[in-house]
Amino acid sequence: MSETTTVSAVRPEPGVRRWVHSATNSNLAPIILALVLVSVALSILTPNFLTASNLTNIVTQSAVVGIAAIGATFVIITSGIDLSVGSNIALSGLVGAIVAQTTGSGLLGIAVVVLVAMVVGAVNGASVAWLGLAPFIVTLAVMGMARGLTLQISQGQSVYGLPESLNWLGSSAIFDIKTSALVTVLLFVVAHFVLSQTTFGHRIYAVGGNAEAARLAGINVKRVVFAAYVIAGITAGIAAIILLGRLDSATPNAATGTELQVIAAVVIGGTSLFGGKGSMVGTFIGVLLIGVINNGLTLLNVSSFWVQFVQGALIFLAVLLDSFNSRRKQRAGR
Amino acid sequence: MRSTESGSIRLEGVSKTFGTNTVLEGVGFALSPGTITGLVGENGAGKSTLIRILSGAIEPSSGTVELDGVTLPNSTRGVIEAGISVIYQELTDVPDLPLLENVLLGNLQSSYGFKRTRENRKRALEGLRVVGLDHLGLDTPLRELTIAQRQLAEIARCLVRDAKVLVLDEPTSSLPEADVETLLGVVERLREQGMTILYVTHHLDELFRIADRLIVLRDGRKVAEAPTEEWDEHSLVRAMLAGELDQAYPWRSRELGEVVLEASDIVAPGVRSASVTARTSEVVGLVGLAGAGRTELMRALCGVSSAHSGKISVDGSEVRIGSIRHAMRAGLLYASEDRKGDGLILEGSVESNLIYGAYDEVSRFGVINFRRVSAFARDTVSRYRVRLHSIKQAIGELSGGNQQKIVVARVSERKPRVAFFDDPTRGVDVGAKASIYEEIFQLADRGAAVFVSSSDTDEVLAVADRVYVLAGGRIVAELQRGEFEREKILHLSSAAGANAGGSNR
Numbered sequence: 001m002s003e004t005t006t007v008s009a010v011r012p013e014p015g016v017r018r019w020v021h022s023a024t025n026s027n028l029a030p031i032i033l034a035l036v037l038v039s040v041a042l043s044i045l046t047p048n049f050l051t052a053s054n055l056t057n058i059v060t061q062s063a064v065v066g067i068a069a070i071g072a073t074f075v076i077i078t079s080g081i082d083l084s085v086g087s088n089i090a091l092s093g094l095v096g097a098i099v100a101q102t103t104g105s106g107l108l109g110i111a112v113v114v115l116v117a118m119v120v121g122a123v124n125g126a127s128v129a130w131l132g133l134a135p136f137i138v139t140l141a142v143m144g145m146a147r148g149l150t151l152q153i154s155q156g157q158s159v160y161g162l163p164e165s166l167n168w169l170g171s172s173a174i175f176d177i178k179t180s181a182l183v184t185v186l187l188f189v190v191a192h193f194v195l196s197q198t199t200f201g202h203r204i205y206a207v208g209g210n211a212e213a214a215r216l217a218g219i220n221v222k223r224v225v226f227a228a229y230v231i232a233g234i235t236a237g238i239a240a241i242i243l244l245g246r247l248d249s250a251t252p253n254a255a256t257g258t259e260l261q262v263i264a265a266v267v268i269g270g271t272s273l274f275g276g277k278g279s280m281v282g283t284f285i286g287v288l289l290i291g292v293i294n295n296g297l298t299l300l301n302v303s304s305f306w307v308q309f310v311q312g313a314l315i316f317l318a319v320l321l322d323s324f325n326s327r328r329k330q331r332a333g334r
Numbered sequence: 335m336r337s338t339e340s341g342s343i344r345l346e347g348v349s350k351t352f353g354t355n356t357v358l359e360g361v362g363f364a365l366s367p368g369t370i371t372g373l374v375g376e377n378g379a380g381k382s383t384l385i386r387i388l389s390g391a392i393e394p395s396s397g398t399v400e401l402d403g404v405t406l407p408n409s410t411r412g413v414i415e416a417g418i419s420v421i422y423q424e425l426t427d428v429p430d431l432p433l434l435e436n437v438l439l440g441n442l443q444s445s446y447g448f449k450r451t452r453e454n455r456k457r458a459l460e461g462l463r464v465v466g467l468d469h470l471g472l473d474t475p476l477r478e479l480t481i482a483q484r485q486l487a488e489i490a491r492c493l494v495r496d497a498k499v500l501v502l503d504e505p506t507s508s509l510p511e512a513d514v515e516t517l518l519g520v521v522e523r524l525r526e527q528g529m530t531i532l533y534v535t536h537h538l539d540e541l542f543r544i545a546d547r548l549i550v551l552r553d554g555r556k557v558a559e560a561p562t563e564e565w566d567e568h569s570l571v572r573a574m575l576a577g578e579l580d581q582a583y584p585w586r587s588r589e590l591g592e593v594v595l596e597a598s599d600i601v602a603p604g605v606r607s608a609s610v611t612a613r614t615s616e617v618v619g620l621v622g623l624a625g626a627g628r629t630e631l632m633r634a635l636c637g638v639s640s641a642h643s644g645k646i647s648v649d650g651s652e653v654r655i656g657s658i659r660h661a662m663r664a665g666l667l668y669a670s671e672d673r674k675g676d677g678l679i680l681e682g683s684v685e686s687n688l689i690y691g692a693y694d695e696v697s698r699f700g701v702i703n704f705r706r707v708s709a710f711a712r713d714t715v716s717r718y719r720v721r722l723h724s725i726k727q728a729i730g731e732l733s734g735g736n737q738q739k740i741v742v743a744r745v746s747e748r749k750p751r752v753a754f755f756d757d758p759t760r761g762v763d764v765g766a767k768a769s770i771y772e773e774i775f776q777l778a779d780r781g782a783a784v785f786v787s788s789s790d791t792d793e794v795l796a797v798a799d800r801v802y803v804l805a806g807g808r809i810v811a812e813l814q815r816g817e818f819e820r821e822k823i824l825h826l827s828s829a830a831g832a833n834a835g836g837s838n839r
Contacts, residue, residue, distance in 0.1 A: 071560045198700045199693040209679035216638055216676050217744075218662045218690030276681045 028270055028282050035289045049299055056177055062291035063170075064089070064246075065082020065182040065258060066284070067239040069122075069265040070191045071232030073283045076266050077195075078208040078225050079275020080128060080135035082232045084120060085239075086258035087146035090251075092117035093240035094150050097159040097166070097250035106165030113239035113244070120146055121233015143259070150252045151326040158251040163245060180242045192280035195199070195302035204228060209276030228245070257308070264311050265290050267318040274322070290314070340402050341367040341417065341530040350554075352384050353721050355766075357383045360397070365499070370531040371713040372541035372562070375551035376574055381534050384551070385503050385748035388532070389413055389420040396500050405625065412547065414440075417800075421493035423504040425484055426764035427476055434458050434472035461490035462580055465520050482513030484834050486520060507538060514730075518544050518727070548602075550574055576683050585797055586775065591617070594783045595666075595752045597635055597814030600644035600655075604630030606807035611751055612783035615650045617774070619798030621662045622827045627807040628787040629671055632754045635785075636668035639663035648751055662691075665751025671760055671787075674724030677741045679731030684722060685711035687729045687740055692748050705739075710747075718743050719769055742770050752783045759788065771797055791823060 042049040059066075068085050075082045092113045100109025120142060127138040172179045195201035203224045206214040215221045244250055268284030271278025290311065297307050343365040350358040352673055358380045365371050370563070375381050386392045387399060387449045390406060390413030399406045414586060437458040451673045456474060462468040465486040478486060485505060492500055502521070506514045522544055525531055533545060541548060541562065548565055550558040550573045551716065558573045591661035596724060598609040604627050612618050620628045633639040635646060640656040646666075647675030654660040661668075678687050687697055690713050696707045703825055711725040718739045729737060738758065745753050755774060759767045775796070778784045795818045803811040805827045 197704070198701055199697050199702055200700060202686065202690070202702060203691070205678055205686070207680060209681045210676065213670075213679050214690060215658065216668065216670060218659055219691045220659070276679065306636040 008306050011299045028279070028285065031268060031270060031282065031285050031289065033287055034070060035292065038289065038292055038296065040297070041149050042194045042292065046296070046299045049296065054295065054299075056181060057286070058291045058295050059181040059184060060178040061276070062240045063178075063184045064243050064255070064289065065265060066184045066287040067187055067235050067242065068258065068262045069235075069269075069283050070187055070280065071228075071235030072266045073166075073191070073261045073269075073271055073278060073280055074195070074204055074228040075135075075232045076263075076271050076273060077275060077278045078206050078228045079211075079273075080225065080228065081139060081263070082121075082124060082229065083136065083139040083259050083263075083271070084124060084143040084146055085236050085262050086255040087150065088117050088120045088233060088236040089141045089243060089255035090253070090279055091120065091146040091150045091153075091239040092237050093244050093254060094154055094159065094250040094252060096240070097244055098153070100166045101159060104163060106163035106167070109163065109166045110169075110241055113240050114234060117237030117240060118230055121230045121236070122226070122227075125229030126235070128229065129222040129225040137174045147256075154250075154252040156252055158249050162212055162248055162250075167245040167248055168240070169178055170242040171248070172245075175188050180200065180246070187235070188280060188284045192284075195280050200227070205276055207275075260308075260315070261311055264315045264318070269321065272322050273319060275277070282305065319334075336471075341528070342402055342697035343418075343499055343530060344398075344400045346393045346398050346400075348378075348384075348387065348399060350387065350392070351395050354719070355721075356554055356617075358387075358394070361551070361554075361556045362397070363549055363559060365532055367530045368525055368528045369545050370525050370533055372545035372548040373532055373551065374536075374538065374541065374548065374574060374798045379551040379574070380554040381551055382503075382688075382753055383554075385420060385501055387533060388418060388499075390418075411739045414495060414497075417496060417498035417499065419495060419497035419499070420501040421485070421488050421492065421503065421505055425481070425488065427488060429477040430475065432475055433462075433467075433470060433471045433479070433487060436476050436493055436684050437488055437732050439459055439491055441495055457494050458490070458631050461493040462487070464523065465490045466516070480513070482509050482516060482787050485509065485513075485517060487522075489775055492613055497529070499532070499728075500524060500576030501532045501534070502538065503534045505533075506535065506540060512612060514540070523700045527686055538570055540595070542567070585799075588617075588778060588799070590614065590616050590799070591781065594604050595635075595648055596645070597646045598644060598648070599636050600631065600641055602630060602641035602644070604639075605641050605806055608802075608804075608809050610635070610809070612785065612803060614781045617778050617784045617786060617797055617799050619794035619801035620785060620804060621791045621794050621801050622824060626654075626804040626805055629756050629809065631804065632668060632756050632785060632787065635661075636666045636754055637667055637751075667747070667748055667750040667752075668752070668754045669745040669756060669758060672758035673741050673760075674764060676780060678729055678737060681728055683718070683726045684715065684729050684732070684740060685725040688714060688744055688747070690744075702758065713738075714743050714747060718773060735762035738762045739766060739773075740769060742773055746777045747775055751786065752776070753777060754785045755787070757788050758786065759790075759793065791820065795820065796824075 049055060068089065072085060074080055094114045096109040096113030099112045100106050124139050124142055128135045144161050168179070169183065170180055174182060195204065203214070205216065205218050206219055207221050209222045209223050243254060265286035266278070267273060267285050268289060269278070269284070270280030271282060293310060294307055297310065346362045348358055348361045349356065359379070361384065373381055373384070387394050390408060390410040393408050401418060407413055407416055426441065435456065438454055458472060459468055465659065467486050467490060467556060469481060470479070470483070476487070477488065489500070506517060509517065518540060521531060521533065533541065535541060546562050547559065548570065549556060550570070552574060593611050594614050595610070595612040600608045608631050609620070622628050630639065631688050634641040637658040637660060639657055643653055645652065646655055647666040648666065651697050652665065654665040656740060659675070674680065679690060682690070685707050689707055693702065694701055696710065706726060715722060720732070720736045720739050722736065729740060738760065742755060742758050745755070758770050758774065761772065774784055774786065786794055786797060797817050801818065802809045803813065803823055803826045813824045
């Protein structure tokens with residue numbers, strides 16, 4: 001109360017800042033700093049890091065995790081979580097690949113991939129929204145079921161040799177830049193717009209910030225939660241298409257453990273696991289940071305076993321920061 | 335424990351303003367060693383501010399506070415060292431630490447880094463002896479103590495700091511009756527030892543038992559001070575309230591229009607059966623004891639809780655019960671009593687909190703026009719005189735009164751047909767109260783029907799055109815302005831409540 005100013009001192013904020021900032025209140029400075037520091041360190045340690053081809057390569061390598069992280073950001077801001085994303089990528093990719101191969105139609109395959117992934121997302125969303133089940137448990141169960149289905153359908157065998165049109169998104173390039181990288185960036189721009197500029201995005205924050213207050217404000221909380229999981233399903237499907245094209249095959253063990261990287265990217269990007277706070281810009285930077293670290297560890301010939309350790313450690317750090325921030329906020333709010 | 339010569343407090347012309355809001359104005363009194371002075375006043379009278387000034391947390395805007403002729407240091411640390419200790423309503427101890435360390439909190443003398451010195455234990459025991467807790471082991475974890483014992487341990491902590499002046503802020507508010515006796519006994523014992531004591535409470539009976547003098551604050555001013563024997567409970571309450579309500583929220587007559595809301599036989603969680611009506615421009619009060627069903631009735635009418643049966647119509651057309659969105663579309667809007675629980679989204683910005691769920695006027699094809707949102711928000715906060723840094727600020731950072739203004743504004747600015755304000759002035763100061771009621775009146779002037787409830791019956795009586803008295807989930811009486819009699823309402827709500835309480839459940 002002591003530092004308050006009167007209303008006359010309230011100034012409009014510049015438009016650009018508002019566009020980026022909107023309702024999030026999240027502070028991106030630490031993660032941008034981390035990204036810069038890691039990049040500078042890698043530029044010094046290895047001559048191969050700071051080359052145009054390597055930098056676009058990082059975005060391309062990050063496409064699957066990045067696109068899945070878009071959906072996960074919606075879900076996590078509603079204070080939910082989606083552990084089934086890796087299994088969903090494998091299941092939808094496999095089913096789509098089989099359909100494409102048997103019918104010979106890549107476009108049908110693409111439609112099936114997205115449809116299957118959306119259904120998985122809808123199962124998650126309906127269970128959380130209308131059955132009132134805990135997101136962690138539901139998506140853990142769905143993660144197991146989806147992976148089990150994938151193994152059963154494929155009998156453990158990979159599907160090779162997919163139609164060109166199905167592979168296009170994950171394997172083609174436009175002016176030396178991989179289409180998948182461009183699509184990733186494009187989707188992030190769209191998602192950022194939806195989250196920060198639309199009534200739907202505003203509702204997402206409201207539901208995650210205080211579901212009961214959102215309900216009293218007239219927001220259909222259940223529908224918003226459901227929609228968030230469906231979006232997560234759709235983005236998992238798009239990620240699956242890119243993975244299919246990159247590998248020119250569907251394997252039943254595809255994207256195992258991807259959920260760890262996805263959640264890491266979102267949380268490192270400043271989205272709070274307590275809900276109500278976060279941004280798409282943050283997630284994008286989180287994705288880049290993980291991509292840069294993965295890339296750097298490879299360039300430095302560090303064992304790939306360490307890569308997973310580092311990702312785990314990053315989540316740990318991010319959650320720790322998140323928890324500190326929330327507690328400080330709580331104390332300040334009293 | 336210390337000489338009776340020091341510990342005199344003198345306040346002269348102490349004022350405190352926050353922005354444009356004057357919370358204390360020209361308060362002066364003296365406290366002498368070996369006496370207990372009671373400080374009373376309504377919520378928002380300025381007691382908390384006065385306590386915060388005495389604790390060194392804030393400085394007065396003007397005036398002086400002296401301890402033994404020396405101006406008070408302007409830090410809490412400095413004030414404690416000077417000998418003034420404050421016991422707050424809420425415990426400030428560390429439940430996981432043992433008694434010893436709690437009593438010595440902030441005052442632990444270490445010897446070569448070791449804290450468990452004989453000197454420390456001796457000092458702690460001395461303090462605990464005065465408050466009658468020396469029979470407890472010093473190593474007992476604090477969480478194993480009762481609330482009353484922990485309260486006493488806090489007093490012991492003050493004694494260990496060699497406090498000369500003790501300020502107690504509602505020390506008995508969470509204590510069972512038996513423990514209140516113990517605490518009052520300890521306070522009296524401290525007086526005998528020459529301590530200067532300021533005792534702040536709503537429990538007037540406690541003051542009549544132990545206080546030597548009583549000081550009454552109202553609207554930030556000292557309105558009376560006299561030895562306890564010159565007061566009785568009646569005169570004290572009158573001094574606390576006198577005329578203030580009518581001044582703060584001047585009721586004014588309005589032309590009432592047609593019946594806009596008709597609700598009949600509402601049965602809902604906490605509501606057994608209630609029928610209410612309201613006319614345009616009418617302010618309708620809901621009064622009753624805690625648990626009488628005021629909140630529950632409002633929530634049922636607005637579709638917030640799922641009503642079991644009943645009929646609600648607005649402007650003659652029926653509204654589906656138990657649906658928030660149907661109620662909203664019909665113009666029934668609810669401002670929650672619990673702003674932190676379900677009224678506001680504390681992490682959200684001030685402007686976001688003004689528009690959550692109501693996007694029609696600020697969006698097009700689902701895209702929010704944030705320029706319009708900001709303009710609307712800036713306009714609203716200036717009309718409601720909300721004090722803040724920026725409308726982008728998280729609303730949780732605002733003070734309670736300012737948060738409450740947003741809760742009220744959010745409903746008022748959505749053009750309700752019938753607005754329901756559930757305890758709209760909960761925990762806000764006098765200034766904020768007045769401006770909140772001003773907004774509510776203006777809403778009624780614009781033709782909305784307004785329901786107001788409050789835990790403070792006088793407040794509702796001061797603003798309403800008509801009241802419903804609730805008891806046990808039923809409406810037991812309906813009174814027009816002019817028939818408002820406090821005694822009668824109290825009688826109605828308690829007697830009928832007892833009757834209703836026994837029957838059908």
